[in-house]
Amino acid sequence: MSNYNLTHLDELESESIFILREVFAQFENPCILFSGGKDSIVVTHLTKKAFYPAKIPFPLVHIDTGHNFPETMIFRDQIVADLDVRLIVGLVQDSIHSGRSTEERGKNASRNVLQTNTLLDTIDLHQFDACVGGARRDEEKARAKERFFSHRDEFGQWDPKNQRPELWNMFNGKHDHGEHFRVFPLSNWTEMDVWQYILAENIQIPSLYFAHQREVIRRNDTWLPVSEHIHLNETETPIHKKIRFRTLGDITITGGDESDADTLEKIVDEVAAARQTERGNRADDKRSETSMEDRKKQGYF
Amino acid sequence: MNAYLDMELLRFTTAGSVDDGKSTLIGRLLFDTKSIFEDQLDQVKRSSNRQGLAQADLSLLTDGLKAEREQGITIDVAYRYFATPKRKFIIADTPGHIQYTRNMITGASTANCALVLIDARHGVAEQTCRHAIIASLLQIPHLIVCINKMDLIDYQEPVFQKIKKDFESFSSKLDITDIRFIPISALNGDNVVNRSEKMSWYEGSTLLYTLENLHIGSDYNHIDCRFPVQTVIRPKMAPYHDFRGYAGRIAGGVFKPGDEITVLPSGFTSTIKSIETFNGPLSEAFAPMSVVIQLTDDVDVSRGDMLVRSNNQPDLNQDIEIMMCWLDTKAPHPKSKYIIKHTTSEAKAIIKNIRYELDVNTLHRNVENLNIGMNDVARVQLRTTKPLLTDAYRKNRTTGSIILIDESTHETVAAGMII
Numbered sequence: 001m002s003n004y005n006l007t008h009l010d011e012l013e014s015e016s017i018f019i020l021r022e023v024f025a026q027f028e029n030p031c032i033l034f035s036g037g038k039d040s041i042v043v044t045h046l047t048k049k050a051f052y053p054a055k056i057p058f059p060l061v062h063i064d065t066g067h068n069f070p071e072t073m074i075f076r077d078q079i080v081a082d083l084d085v086r087l088i089v090g091l092v093q094d095s096i097h098s099g100r101s102t103e104e105r106g107k108n109a110s111r112n113v114l115q116t117n118t119l120l121d122t123i124d125l126h127q128f129d130a131c132v133g134g135a136r137r138d139e140e141k142a143r144a145k146e147r148f149f150s151h152r153d154e155f156g157q158w159d160p161k162n163q164r165p166e167l168w169n170m171f172n173g174k175h176d177h178g179e180h181f182r183v184f185p186l187s188n189w190t191e192m193d194v195w196q197y198i199l200a201e202n203i204q205i206p207s208l209y210f211a212h213q214r215e216v217i218r219r220n221d222t223w224l225p226v227s228e229h230i231h232l233n234e235t236e237t238p239i240h241k242k243i244r245f246r247t248l249g250d251i252t253i254t255g256g257d258e259s260d261a262d263t264l265e266k267i268v269d270e271v272a273a274a275r276q277t278e279r280g281n282r283a284d285d286k287r288s289e290t291s292m293e294d295r296k297k298q299g300y301f
Numbered sequence: 302m303n304a305y306l307d308m309e310l311l312r313f314t315t316a317g318s319v320d321d322g323k324s325t326l327i328g329r330l331l332f333d334t335k336s337i338f339e340d341q342l343d344q345v346k347r348s349s350n351r352q353g354l355a356q357a358d359l360s361l362l363t364d365g366l367k368a369e370r371e372q373g374i375t376i377d378v379a380y381r382y383f384a385t386p387k388r389k390f391i392i393a394d395t396p397g398h399i400q401y402t403r404n405m406i407t408g409a410s411t412a413n414c415a416l417v418l419i420d421a422r423h424g425v426a427e428q429t430c431r432h433a434i435i436a437s438l439l440q441i442p443h444l445i446v447c448i449n450k451m452d453l454i455d456y457q458e459p460v461f462q463k464i465k466k467d468f469e470s471f472s473s474k475l476d477i478t479d480i481r482f483i484p485i486s487a488l489n490g491d492n493v494v495n496r497s498e499k500m501s502w503y504e505g506s507t508l509l510y511t512l513e514n515l516h517i518g519s520d521y522n523h524i525d526c527r528f529p530v531q532t533v534i535r536p537k538m539a540p541y542h543d544f545r546g547y548a549g550r551i552a553g554g555v556f557k558p559g560d561e562i563t564v565l566p567s568g569f570t571s572t573i574k575s576i577e578t579f580n581g582p583l584s585e586a587f588a589p590m591s592v593v594i595q596l597t598d599d600v601d602v603s604r605g606d607m608l609v610r611s612n613n614q615p616d617l618n619q620d621i622e623i624m625m626c627w628l629d630t631k632a633p634h635p636k637s638k639y640i641i642k643h644t645t646s647e648a649k650a651i652i653k654n655i656r657y658e659l660d661v662n663t664l665h666r667n668v669e670n671l672n673i674g675m676n677d678v679a680r681v682q683l684r685t686t687k688p689l690l691t692d693a694y695r696k697n698r699t700t701g702s703i704i705l706i707d708e709s710t711h712e713t714v715a716a717g718m719i720i
């Protein structure tokens with residue numbers, strides 16, 4: 001008899017596909033939270049595989065701060081066209097206009113925190129009862145505590161001290177009207193797993209992940225891209241560097257690493273040798289020790 | 302390519318009483334295998350300094366919630382991932398506090414090895430026993446008992462031997478075959494990744510070596526074919542107008558095109574036409590693969606149904622005997638109807654009979670004054686509103702497990718392993 005073993009990547013893929021199909025079966029109105037980053041791209045790819053040969057049965061939801069890398073937006077629109085899915089955009093600018101959110105001020109101002117209001121309003125407007133996200137437990141210490149099916153109350157809040165038990169592969173998506181779930185099919189994937197999978201499946205990702213020349217400044221120990229959304233002070237002079245991004249968030253908060261990795265193979269090697277976490281260059285996580293937990297409790301991704 | 306893809310995976314969980322050193326041990330294991338990133342370590346150091354500690358408190362690597370750091374205890378499971386050249390590991394670091402037993406069960410339910418920690422000063426505690434029982438009910442095949450804080454008892458062998466004996470006299474009544482004992486100091490790292498210089502009397506392996514070399518059999522049953530249907534895939538577009546496939550994750554056995562199958566509970570029979578995936582059709586598929594199965598006949602199949610081989614069928618039963626862990630603060634009510642989830646199917650159930658309650662210290666079966674509450678373990682009989690397609694848990698973890706959900710709060714209130 002042959003040896004019926006899956007590689008651990010195949011096993012992770014099978015687990016994620018199972019979860020995506022559970023979302024379809026258990027909820028009335030699910031969506032995929034699509035940021036244009038590698039993790040949400042992998043989730044979208046897995047969704048395509050889960051429902052093949054049918055189309056992806058969920059819309060993609062992008063919470064758009066207006067502070068995007070142009071490359072991310074081009075990539076997003078291409079993927080939407082290729083997959084023939086519906087795109088729903090929630091604009092942080094609209095939340096600011098309506099007075100719902102207030103723009104931060106100061107040198108390190110960003111719209112990262114403002115995404116939460118816009119996200120919750122978008123969920124409410126479209127009555128989503130499940131939002132599939134690409135967060136992984138290995139990213140950050142509060143995320144290490146997440147269930148696959150993570151309950152959110154009517155205010156969109158997460159209560160990490162009182163999560164539902166989640167045994168085996170049995171997922172309880174029951175909820176009251178107005179509550180919703182965040183679902184994380186990549187919970188058990190590591191950064192390395194994601195890159196190995198992108199390589200193995202030859203998944204298209206934005207060019208920003210590959211080493212490229214860019215105009216940057218040095219700030220908060222990282223190379224921050226120069227853009228119209230960033231305010232330089234007198235001491236900061238833009239220079240050209242060959243960098244790549246390990247994660248993608250807003251252009252105002254995502255720092256790059258100096259790198260020559262211009263192929264997926266080289267990125268895998270670089271990730272294997274990394275001594276800093278991938279979110280180490282994200283200004284949004286550095287605000288305080290519990291900034292991720294605090295934001296997640298409010299309803300952040 | 303790629304050695305990475307060939308690595309075996311071991312999932313393990315921590316267990317044991319509060320403060321026995323579970324999180325510290327996981328931190329130590331990650332630290333000594335150089336699995337911690339510099340910025341994570343900096344953060345832990347800063348946090349430790351703020352609490353007035355000279356050394357980095359390695360338990361902060363898993364105790365990530367604000368409330369956990371304030372109180373110095375684990376509240377909910379933290380999942381951590383690391384790899385050595387030999388294996389990839391998924392760790393569930395679980396809480397020892399009795400109040401959070403349900404979170405321990407959450408972490409343990411997918412593990413194939415449990416590290417049970419015991420504080421060498423205090424020996425076997427009630428929570429040690431409760432967690433060992435849970436591990437045994439969950440059929441975790443390997444138990445590694447880590448007798449911790451050896452530094453606080455001068456690394457004396459007799460203390461280790463005494464605790465080992467105590468645990469063995471308890472565990473001989475449990476259904477666990479592979480139990481090992483390692484004397485460690487999670488705080489100082491003795492026998493975790495590196496051999497202790499202070500315990501030359503100990504001739505066994507370090508914890509890491511043991512984890513790297515445990516035999517991992519397959520977690521999956523590859524004999525009894527079980528395919529619970531999750532959803533039906535009907536593309537309704539060219540060129541797939543006539544495509545009708547059943548999506549699911551194989552829960553047991555090996556399926557091939559041409560196999561005669563029976564659809565349960567209807568009893569219709571048909572033949573597998575093809576097994577489809579995005580990467581192309583397969584000549585065989587086995588647990589735990591997620592696939593789409595097409596049949597040659599147009600039979601009625603929907604979510605909750607199960608495809609099985611005609612000559613090897615599960616039990617079809619409305620009276621279900623389980624070992625139950627009660628997980629809710631509200632005690633079970635004999636008249637209450639609960640939602641029961643079993644594979645992809647759902648029904649209502651009442652707890653018809655409580656056979657006995659297990660005393661977690663003595664393993665005695667109480668049959669009188671039954672009063673089941675949160676964290677109790679009992680054998681019960683459920684009566685369901687429709688028949689379920691079950692196997693014994695020891696035969697198949699997927700088709701042998703159920704959860705109960707409270708109809709009004711939607712909380713998961715119980716976990717059950719079918720006998």
Ligand SMILES: Nc1nc2c(ncn2[C@@H]2O[C@H](COP(=O)(O)OP(=O)(O)OP(=O)(O)O)[C@@H](O)[C@H]2O)c(=O)[nH]1
Pocket residue numbers: 317318319320321322323324325326360373374375376395396397398418449450451452453485486487488489
């Ligand atoms: N001296 C000594 N202290 C230890 C050792 N291991 C852990 N400790 C201490 O014991 C205390 C509790 O450790 P934790 O790792 O938080 O215990 P835990 O088992 O994770 O506790 P819960 O998760 O809340 O159940 C901390 O103060 C640790 O520093 C050890 O080997 N020696």
Ligand SMILES: [Mg+2]
Pocket residue numbers: 323324325360364374375394395396397
């Ligand atoms: Mg702990």
